[in-house]
Amino acid sequence: MVVLSGVNKHFGALHVLQDVDLEIARGEVVVLLGPSGSGKSTLCRTINRLETIDSGAISIDGRPLPAEGKELARLRAEVGMVFQSFNLFAHKTVLENVVLAQVKVRKVAKAEAERTARELLERVGVAAQADKYPAQLSGGQQQRVAIARALAMKPKVMLFDEPTSALDPEMVNEVLEVMRSLAAEGMTMVVVTHEMGFARSAADRVLFMADGRIVEESTPDAFFSAPRTDRAKDFLSKIL
Ligand code: ADP
Numbered sequence: 001m002v003v004l005s006g007v008n009k010h011f012g013a014l015h016v017l018q019d020v021d022l023e024i025a026r027g028e029v030v031v032l033l034g035p036s037g038s039g040k041s042t043l044c045r046t047i048n049r050l051e052t053i054d055s056g057a058i059s060i061d062g063r064p065l066p067a068e069g070k071e072l073a074r075l076r077a078e079v080g081m082v083f084q085s086f087n088l089f090a091h092k093t094v095l096e097n098v099v100l101a102q103v104k105v106r107k108v109a110k111a112e113a114e115r116t117a118r119e120l121l122e123r124v125g126v127a128a129q130a131d132k133y134p135a136q137l138s139g140g141q142q143q144r145v146a147i148a149r150a151l152a153m154k155p156k157v158m159l160f161d162e163p164t165s166a167l168d169p170e171m172v173n174e175v176l177e178v179m180r181s182l183a184a185e186g187m188t189m190v191v192v193t194h195e196m197g198f199a200r201s202a203a204d205r206v207l208f209m210a211d212g213r214i215v216e217e218s219t220p221d222a223f224f225s226a227p228r229t230d231r232a233k234d235f236l237s238k239i240l
């Protein structure tokens with residue numbers, strides 16, 4: 001579903017992604033771990049072309065990600081992204097937040113977009129909040145709306161970049177539960193998270209990044225019980 005080959009990216013002199021090769025299968029859940037600054041967010045952002053790359057190639061569902069133009073906009077719509085900050089439109093209601101891009105980008109008729117939006121809000125457990133504004137919702141509810149909004153684009157892949165890091169602890173699980181159910185329904189997912197419980201239970205594969213490289217790749221069981229590299233051992237010793 002997602003293929004990166006020989007991807008390199010610099011920020012000035014900083015070589016932030018170094019020869020990254022990665023293949024993610026349809027329906028696979030990949031958890032991306034690594035110390036702060038290792039390039040996890042940049043890797044996610046290159047997958048939907050929020051960041052350009054200097055060399056290498058990226059394809060989504062067999063089609064190369066073009067540099068620009070209509071085709072890019074179409075492919076980008078197939079890659080949903082949920083960030084640490086919820087990024088909802090503050091002056092739009094919850095329902096409008098989920099309707100908007102469907103109408104603007106996907107050219108879905110308004111009535112159909114609303115139907116889809118209500119179904120998705122139901123699915124993430126915030127249907128009762130549909131007519132409220134984001135500021136009237138808890139952080140966990142806002143993040144679930146952000147997930148519904150991304151799903152409304154009918155993405156083939158969902159990228160989650162620390163989706164629970166800005167939440168109060170008691171709201172983390174409600175968001176992880178939505179992510180778990182998506183994973184169980186077969187969504188292809190890339191998840192950057194500090195929630196090791198989620199990584200252990202939901203990931204098909206763990207990738208560990210350090211200094212812009214994927215230095216370790218294994219099943220969650222193998223990674224957490226027997227990390228192979230010193231970098232991974234050091235990382236785990238600090239967080240577990
Ligand atoms: P992570 O998500 O693993 O913490 P990032 O991908 O955010 O890492 O960042 C990797 C490195 O690239 C860091 O050293 C960071 O400071 C740098 N970086 C990220 N974005 C930019 C940018 N827009 N301009 C310059 N440097 C950046």
Ligand code: MG
Pocket residue numbers: 040041042161
């Ligand atoms: Mg990051």
